[in-house]
Each structure stands twice: as C-alpha cells, then as structure tokens.
Amino acid sequence: MVNHQTIGQRRTHLSAEDLAALRENLHEQRLFRREQLCRLAGPAGSRAEERREQQAAGQIEVRVQLAASARMVLADVEEALRRMDQGTYGACHLCRHVIALDRLTIVPQARYCARCQQVKEAVR
Numbered sequence: 001m002v003n004h005q006t007i008g009q010r011r012t013h014l015s016a017e018d019l020a021a022l023r024e025n026l027h028e029q030r031l032f033r034r035e036q037l038c039r040l041a042g043p044a045g046s047r048a049e050e051r052r053e054q055q056a057a058g059q060i061e062v063r064v065q066l067a068a069s070a071r072m073v074l075a076d077v078e079e080a081l082r083r084m085d086q087g088t089y090g091a092c093h094l095c096r097h098v099i100a101l102d103r104l105t106i107v108p109q110a111r112y113c114a115r116c117q118q119v120k121e122a123v124r
Helices: 016-041 047-055 057-086 101-106 114-123
Strands: 005-007 010-012
Touching: 016 057, 016 101
Parallel strands: none
Antiparallel strands: 005 010
16 A cells, blocks of 8 residues: 655655545545436426426536536546555556645545646646
8 A cells, every 4th residue: 555655855644544534535525426416317306497408408518517527526536446445545647656645635536646637737
C-alpha cells in the first residue's frame, strides 16, 4: 500500500484514519450518484411535469448530460474504491507519487496528483 510521499524533505502519508474517512466519503458519493441516476432515469413526478418535459427538448438534453456526468463520476468513485481494496489508492497514475491528502479530501476519486493533473489539462 502506498503510504508516503517525499516533497523536498517533507513526507506526507495517508493514515488508517485518513483512508477510512476517504472511503466513507467515496461511499457517500457513490450513494448520491446512484440516487441521482435513479431520479434522472425515473418517471417525472406528475403528468403536468411530463408534458413540460416533452415540450422542452432543452430540459431533456440537460437530463441526458447530467446522467452522463453522474455515470462518469460514479465510475471514477467505484474505481477509487477498487484501488483502495487493492492497496494502490492515493498513488498518482502518472508519476506514482502519493496524491496529497488535501487533494484527496476535495476529490477523493482523484487519479493524479495536482501537478500531473495540471499537465494533463494543459495537453488537452
């Protein structure tokens, strides 16, 4: 399991408590995304609402985009949970350094450290 990173002379590690909190956050995100997908895929709340949705193609497109985004985040969350189970969670997929706890707290499904994420986005 990855548990430390050297940045200059400073070491950062993910403690058991850090990992437990991050796992809980990921489970909450997974539940939220699953519920979101159910709401987006489910029938509208009333017939009047259904008619409004049928009349507003833009709203349908928004729902489709929201569902696609939710599925993508859900897949990232589930992949992060798999990495936790495999003991590889928290390692950057590019440089292999540990992803900073601050970053993981904000984006627990992060695959890249902040530096590598910036490089990836700059290349796009």
